[in-house]
Each structure stands twice: as structure tokens, then as C-alpha cells.
Amino acid sequence: MVLSELGLPAGGSYWFARFLVRRGLALLYLLAFLVAAFQFRPLAGEDGLRPLREYIERAEFRERPSLFYYVPSDRAIAVAAWAGVGLAALALVGAPAVVSAPFALPASMLLWFLLWALYQSFVNAGGVFYGYGWESMLLEVGFLAVFLGDPGTAAPGVVVWLLRWVLFRNMFGAGLIKLRGDDCWRELTCMDYHYETQPIPNPLSWYAHHLPDRFHRVETLGNHVVELAVPFLYFAPQPFAAIAGVATIAFQGWLMLTGNFSWLNALTIVLAFSTFSDGVLAGLAPVAAPATAAAPLPFVVLVLLVAALVLALSVRPALNTVSETQVMNTSYDPIHLVNTYGAFGSITRDRYEIVVQGTADETVGPDTEWRTYEFKGKPTDPDERPGQVAPYHLRLDWQLWFAAMAPTPRRSPWFPRFLRKLLEGDEATRSLLAHDPFPDGPPEHVRAVRYRYAFTSPAERSETGRWWSRERVGTYVRPISEGDLGSRRFGAGLR
């Protein structure tokens, strides 16, 4: 079959792909900077759960470059975050398009470069609270977006293909780590657990969990096909590349419908737009790409140099991906230019939750009344339906999911500081919570209890209205007071 018989070009121009990628990316940048504006200071600011000074003491600037290395202040954090929000809003409305022709290209490049550089500062200084694969991926895609040109000039096809290369590594890396990482992916049973044990379930997770076992088998097999076979088609001629893009968007859309994964799925969808050529879109809808001028020669040369750089930096991540010692979500350079990706290489079979409680009682005893802190995303109250928060990212809630996997907070050194902040009634920390049961003053004692959570069965839910059942499995941190802070007893209380 000759593709031209379908009326579709094998290659094509990419005006619409650039438009969709840029606008989608601007929206995600906007979200990311809003998250930084609202959460960075209490999590990793001057007096955060992991104070900014720890970043400065542990790394050289060249290892983790950030503005905050030289200006380690909450004010700088706020200025950078809100500047990012403003710049992302400009990108979202396509502000560079209103700049006249000779200056449109440099204005566009400057805008996207500033977004990338500012966000780099947050990721590199954010420590464990920014240690997610989608942070590096946002930076990698954001870097390539600098070189997508302006709306008046032809979109550089080379950069569009580099975006597909990111998409390929993201999907293919996720597919390989699964087959390598956990027997349940090979036995097609992982989805029996995933919806229940994922970091932050959403309103439809309970329903997805209770779909028939046969459905879970088929969707797990479908996962392997979409992550391991389909990605090769991103590099195929049209319409196969676009079909692969649609399959990827549908797959990521299902994940968005049934879970909260920050902006991982949305960013992957944005990348999948790069598989659409103008010819394919024009064949599907009554749209026509505007006429564009050829890109200036210096810009073309710059794009080719960037492509050569990305390809050279791709060697190690590519070798890592196909190696049986594959490591996912790793950066190979300090500014996250080319990275490895992957998700859910192993699936947790049981869901554990840390329930944080406080009391106004000066002395703790059997009759002490404990009041529970509620979080914005992670399950706590068994009666409460899981909420929809993605593509927004709740960094504290995600870290609590990791922390709950261990019976003590030894591997989560920020957790004692979190309890300290609750005992002090710290306003910034309280802003990370959905409900503080002590609105009139901090508690006398706090404690953390570890529970195993499971979705209720349909029969249990119709009878009790509960979404979760739970059983207590241990004490995560025994009751401590402000007087214990800094004492040996406080340290002992953590064990």
C-alpha cells in the first residue's frame, strides 16, 4: 500500500504539532510553578521540612545548579515561582506571536529559556520533594521547546523528532522496567493491585479496582503492547506515527481517569502531539496550517547543533534502558538534558498509610482523645471518597506514600521535622494539609500510626458507605510533645 493513496503525506510539516506541544507545555509549566509557589517554601525553603541549606551544604553549584544556591531565601523562592507563573501564562496565550517578525524568534526563545532555567532552580534545590521522573521530563521537554521556533517560521522537524525520542524513552523505559521488575507484570496480574495501592487514588480508582479479573489481564497485556511495541511507530511514516500517538494518548487518558499521577500522563500526552503532522490533522479536520517563512540560517544551524548534542548525550541513557541493569528516572547531566524514565517497575501488594494525630491533653493515657490531621490527596478517613488532584502535584502526600512503606521514619528524615512543625503550629506547614484539627492552637502531643488500607468490597460499600477498610499494623512514631523536641526521647520516639 502506498501511503499517498490515502491522501496522506509520509513526512510533513508540524505547525499544529508545535502549537499543541507548546500550549500544553505552557499549561503544565503554569501548574508546576503554582505548585512551587504554594509548596516549595514549607517543603524545601529556608525553614522547610528539608531546609534549603541542606541543598547548599550537600552539593556544588555545578552538580545541581540553582538560583537558590546563591540566593537561598524564601523571598527569592516566591519571586522565582511567581515569575514562572507569569511567564508560563504568557506562553500559554502565545505572547511571542504578537512580537513583530525580526524579534519574534528571539523573544520566543528567551521566554522558553527563562521558563526552563527558572524551573531548573526548583528541581535541583527541591531535594526529595522534587525527585520524580516527571520533573526531569518537564525540563527535558522544556529545553527542546526553546528550539521549536516562533509561529511565523516553519517548525523545525528535527526538534519534533527529538520530542518523539523523549516520548519513546519515556514509554519504552516504562515498558521494559515492568517486565524486568515484577512477576505480576509477566503474570498479567499487576492491575489487580495497582488501582488500590497507587500513590494517590482518584474518584474512579475504586471502580477500576473492582472491574473483572479478565479485564485486568487484558489491560495489563495492552499496557505491554502500548509501552513496548507502539513506541517504535513514533518514528514510522504517517499515518502510523499519528496512530501510535493516538494509542498513547488513549492509554495515558485511561491512567488519568483512574489515578492521580501529577502531570506525568498529561506531559506524555503533550509529547504524543509531536507524532501528528499537519497533513494528518488536515485529513481529519477542516484545518489548514498557516503559511510560514523559512527559519533563518543561524537558527537552523543552532537547531542542528542542539540535535547533535542531544544525540550524543542519549548514548548512556539508551544503553541503560536496554541493559538488564536498567535504572529508571535518572539524569545523566546536572541540567537534565537527556534522562531515563520508567514507572511502577514493581507494584506494592498492600497499601499502608500513616495517620497523623494530635491531642490537646497534657498527659497521654488510655483515655486520650486523638484528633486526626487530614491531607489533600492521600487517603486518611475511610469514609471519604478519593479525590481528583492531578495534574496538580501534592508533594507531601506523595512522600507520605513512600514513607508509609517502612515501619519507621528512619528513611524519611523529613518526617520528624514535619511533626515538629505540627507541634509548633507552623502556618506554612499547615497550609499543606486539608484539615488541621487544632485551629485555635497547636496540640500538646502528636503521634503517627501506621495502618493497612484496602478498598471496601461493593457489598461493604453499599452497606457502610465506606470507600476503605483499614487495620492498625503498628506505631510509626509514638506520642511526642514540644518538650521532647531535640531531646534523646524525641529521637527515641521516632523508633
Place this chain on the structure above:
Amino acid sequence: MFPGRDAPDMERFVQYILGGGIALVGGLWVLAGVGRGTPVWAGGLVAVLLGSLGLAVGIGTELAV
């Protein structure tokens, strides 16, 4: 496939998937670029079929169901 000191230890199923995927894409470009019915076109078709088979075998051999 990757000679030298940095050659990764690649499992057989990964070799099938990588080889299959590359053959599939190469075959599709041949089909798109040459006239139908020519020997090169037929070669492209064979590459597409073998590539698809390689992908299926690569994924299928890892399943334990």
C-alpha cells in the same frame, strides 16, 4: 549489537523487541517510499511482517500465563 566496554547485558526478549521494532519501522518507510509491487517494496513488506513477529515474540516470551 553494542560492541566495546560499555556493551549492555541485554536479555533475549529485549533483543527480539528492539530488532522487531527497528525492522517494523524500516519496513514501513520502505513501503511508503517505493512503488507498490517492486522487489524493494516486497522486502519492506517482509521487514514489516518479521518486525511485527519479533515484537510479538519478544513480549510473548516474557509472559507467564
